[in-house]
Amino acid sequence: MSTQHTRRLALPSAILRHTALLATGALILIPFVWMVSLSIKPPGEIFRASFSFWPEQFYGLENYTRALTEAPLPQYMLNGVIVCTMIVVLQVAVCAPAAYALAKLDFPGRNLLFAMVLIALLLPHEVLALPLFILGYQIGILNTYAALILPYIVSPFGIFLFRQFFKTIPDDVIHAARLDGLSEFAIVWKIMVPMALPAIIAFGIFSVVSHWNSLFWPLIAVRDQNLMPPPLGIMAFKNEEAGNDYGPLMAAATIVVAPLIAAFLSAQRWFVEGLTGGAVK
Amino acid sequence: MSIAASSAEQQAGSASVTPATRAALRRQRISETLAAWALAGPALLLLVTLFFLPVFAVFAIALTDWQFGASSLSFVGFDNFREVFADEGFRASLINTILYAVIVVPGTIMLGLVIALLIESGKSCRAFYRAIHFLPFMATLTAMAIAWEALLHPTIGLVNQTLASLGLPTANWLRDANTVLPVLAMIGIWQNLGYAMVLFLAGLKSIPQDLYDAADIDGADLWLDRLRTVTLPMLGPVTMFVFIVVALRAFETFDTVQVLTQGGPGHASEMLLFTLYRESFEYLRTGYGASVAVVFLAIVVTLTLIQARVMDKRVHYQ
């Protein structure tokens, strides 16, 4: 199809398009470039005003070593991985069966349950932080992994998204599964979840990105350095250790940002889908 | 289960229902209900514990003078709200947040739209440009805020270096009450425009080619006419959607304030979530913090309900 609004542009407009997009793209990338650039410069060069991206003296090794050793950065990253993995696994485990019940089963109270999901969808998590903090205090889980994970193990958005997707799966598939002797529980995990894999992956990406990047709740829930997820950890690193010691700080920032960016660049389509699908919230 | 249930229902509808069928029908219904609640039970329990009880608790706490850790509390009615709205700090915070949104929302929409139009206007390098512009949206904002701080550093930052070398005035961007909010807003635009762009790209893709063809035949064949006749009106619903979502994100800004300014200088960059955090968890003014949370909730719910209405309207558009 040669479509009109995507027809090949005349040369001048094509040049204009690339120039404009390269310019905006470059502006967008400046913080990333500057961060990486500072992370490989020695202190002397950082404080000597200069435009050069590449340092005269490559100091990357020192900066990255300090970032990894002076602060428990590997521990932060590990915490991030543990917390995000636990959250995603528990979210899917809790939300998929509920979404299946809402999408495919007929039972008294279904509309009420769905209304609750929709109302919960409205509530920003920050509003709930105070009572959740008190709850965490009461049951004695503050300053543990559990405190970071507990508030997120049910995701109204996850239930909503999975329900939408499950509804598109024909009833006959479920009827066939029942005739084959599968229990309702088995139908969720052996039939629905595998068939809804694209939605699960998109949701998983949405969930991991938001929780890897989240600062607000971890700031409230944990004080112990060894439990901090990356954003909180790097903030602590900035406040306590590094101060104006930009080299190691930028190295640490680069290390925190890198995994998601690498994942994003290798699976762009999935990320865009997951994060904008998340926008429907 | 449903197959059996539906055939049972059909029989129930006819005149001859034997007691045995009726019993079978009831058994089916009961077992379907039990299965459903077994599957949805954990989610229900957690929704109640983690969403509904807390939100009621916030309203309840907002009506008391409780301070976290105190053993006693008393009911004070709407005193906290009166105090909140009388508090200069909170008023500054509310106004700052609105101002911030007033800059971020149009800025994000316009840049996102222009970039989306530029990307869509040609065929080459689409994925590349999309990736670059989307990058800030998913990069850890706490870490990127630190990079921004380095960029905005009064002496060694790239921004001031560039301005100085061009002979333009420089500023201590994050410590100056006049510049701090616009600068945070700029970071907000930087972070969100890729997101708006992706939504606009999806919107552009869904415009039927026939409409552009019709516009060509009707004579609206110049770039501006096509934009006005087809593209922009057809993007109307998406734009409303982006508007609300970006507004919500603007109101929920926290990371940059926390990392870069701590609300300063003075109250110049204090925003709602930061106030909520500080009052509740640093000053431990629990009742007061809960009132701020209630106000914040009211704003967010209003915006979300508007969004729901808009999405409804979008369905009616075609």
Place this chain on the structure above:
Amino acid sequence: MAEISIRSMRKSFGATSVLKDVALEIADGEFLTLLGPSGCGKSTLLRILAGLEVQTGGSLAIGERVVDGVRPKRRDVAMVFQSYALYPHMTVLENMALPLRMRRLSAWQRLPLVGRLLPGTKVTADQIDQDVRRTADALSIGHLLDRKPGQLSGGQRQRVAVGRAMVRQPAVFLMDEPLSNLDAKLRVQMRAEIKELHKRLGVTFVYVTHDQSEAMTMSDRVAVMLDGELLQVAPPQEIYADPDDRRVAEFIGSPKINMLEAKLREDGFAETAGTSFSIPADLAHGTTLALGIRPEAFHLVDSHGENVLTGSVRLTEHMGSDLYVHLAVPGSDHPVIARLLAERAPHITSGQTLHLGVKPERLLLFAADGRRLRPDNRPNGTVLRMKEHA
């Protein structure tokens, strides 16, 4: 005057060639239908006529003017789209006014708010309004002018789309399957209305469809397209009765024409399906050819003989006035389908043996390459000529 002249038109998308050297002359005021299965290139040809698509090679003239490279706006053509392509955010009035606004108002005058203040805008705008209302009344959609397309039924949208095309009185009307989104009943009604419209306007219509009944009922001439080639351009009756090409014969007509592969004997008879047909032709013996027999060309006879097909009845279908008989004949995988008048056909049951006669002049002969073989129209008519390919 808007005759259309298409010369050796070619179009390819990458390696796939969609139009292969198409040549076609369309007379002023003619209703010409481009008929063919989906993917045959008919829509592409229409889009090239409209200027929405640029040809890879060849030339196009509308009226006296060569319009290659001319923008759609300047071609004096209007188009009705399959999806109607109405602007969903505009009212019917605004939809229909747009083509006039884009032509009669300058870019400045079209500016929102400011434009209205410029000299002449109001007069022109009122004139446009009048023209739209007149057209709308002519199509009896005057009462819908303030509605948006989303509030209209399929048939109403279709009329608005026609109205938008009509309002600026183009020299050429292009229609791309305009009826395919309507239900069957409405389609028949709109078919008549479009035909009526053509008569009233008297301008050139180029109509694209894959539906042969639309093509047969509405057109002055039908151009049958297949795989990017024009196979035949002729009035509907001629396309049916006198096809130039085996593919045309097979595409037109329902039930489909019966094709029997035959071999020409020395005595001038063609042998096939357990019988032989006398061929009014002088072909070299041994030639293979295909005999095309329309289902209604059969008549019942009592016994087997020359020009008579004999077989056992597989299946009968009662269609009211007609009776379709599926007959298994020796040497053919497909049953032969005969269409007999129900009242004249005796009680036919499956399994019985039936003899179907064909008059030699009703045989359509096709060469092995698919071309039609015609008897020369000399009195004794025994020499076959191969008709030149269009």
